[in-house]
Amino acid sequence: QLQLQESGPGLVNPSETLSLTCTVSGASISSTTHYWGWVRQPPGEGLEWIGIIYYTGDTYYNPSLESRVTISLDMSKNQFSLRLTSVTAADTAMYYCASVRLGEGFDYWGQGILVTVSS
Amino acid sequence: DIQMTQSPSSLSASVGDRVTITCRASQGISNYLAWFQQKPGKAPKSLIYAASSLQSGVPSKFSGSGSGTDFTLTINNLQPEDFASYYCQQYNSYPYTFGQGTKLEIK
Numbered sequence: 001q002l003q004l005q006e007s008g009p010g011l012v013n014p015s016e017t018l019s020l021t022c023t024v025s026g027a028s029i030s031s032t033t034h035y036w037g038w039v040r041q042p043p044g045e046g047l048e049w050i051g052i053i054y055y056t057g058d059t060y061y062n063p064s065l066e067s068r069v070t071i072s073l074d075m076s077k078n079q080f081s082l083r084l085t086s087v088t089a090a091d092t093a094m095y096y097c098a099s100v101r102l103g104e105g106f107d108y109w110g111q112g113i114l115v116t117v118s119s
Numbered sequence: 120d121i122q123m124t125q126s127p128s129s130l131s132a133s134v135g136d137r138v139t140i141t142c143r144a145s146q147g148i149s150n151y152l153a154w155f156q157q158k159p160g161k162a163p164k165s166l167i168y169a170a171s172s173l174q175s176g177v178p179s180k181f182s183g184s185g186s187g188t189d190f191t192l193t194i195n196n197l198q199p200e201d202f203a204s205y206y207c208q209q210y211n212s213y214p215y216t217f218g219q220g221t222k223l224e225i226k
Contacts, residue, residue, distance in 0.1 A: 106210075
């Protein structure tokens with residue numbers, strides 16, 4: 001079964017860069033059947049779609065974050081990553097990585113990682 | 120962006136009840152609609168894709184319907200483990216967008 005696990009620092013200073021990694025097991029990120037994506041959820045709020053990446057490297061980002069976000073693949077480690085630059089307190093959230101099956105949307109989710117932006 | 124509006128925002132029900140949550144898209148999305156369940160402190164769980172298809176392992180007490188702009192999630196015979204928040208999401212066009220969520224509480 002496909003499993004995903006987020007990793008990275010839980011605390012980031014304001015104006016710095018948030019970097020998270022998602023390790024995928026049970027499937028290859030070079031699969032043609034899936035995209036790989038990130039979703040976040042501020043404390044007590046709803047879900048926000050950040051973006052997705054295909055094995056070709058094609059990316060699609062939320063326009064509200066596009067100027068600050070990069071999603072990339074590391075085929076050798078079967079991982080994909082999220083970078084969010086110039087963070088503020090508004091970026092404090094639980095960050096989830098997830099797999100997106102073509103035509104079916106999100107199917108599997110990581111457990112999430114809480115990232116707090118504070119000095 | 121396509122706006123997704125869920126109703127109600129919160130709902131109280133009893134064990135054994137049947138409940139329906141609605142989700143409306145600001146423009147047509149065909150059947151590219153998914154539903155998720157989220158319990159406190161947990162990651163979302165995928166329930167339904169393509170408006171009415173159950174994800175693997177999801178019990179048949181959950182059902183979805185709709186196409187175009189109007190969709191519903193129905194849960195039959197509510198059990199204590201079903202009390203959670205539910206979100207719809209369109210994946211017809213980028214950016215994928217979620218509804219604001221519906222919190223299902225025990226009456």
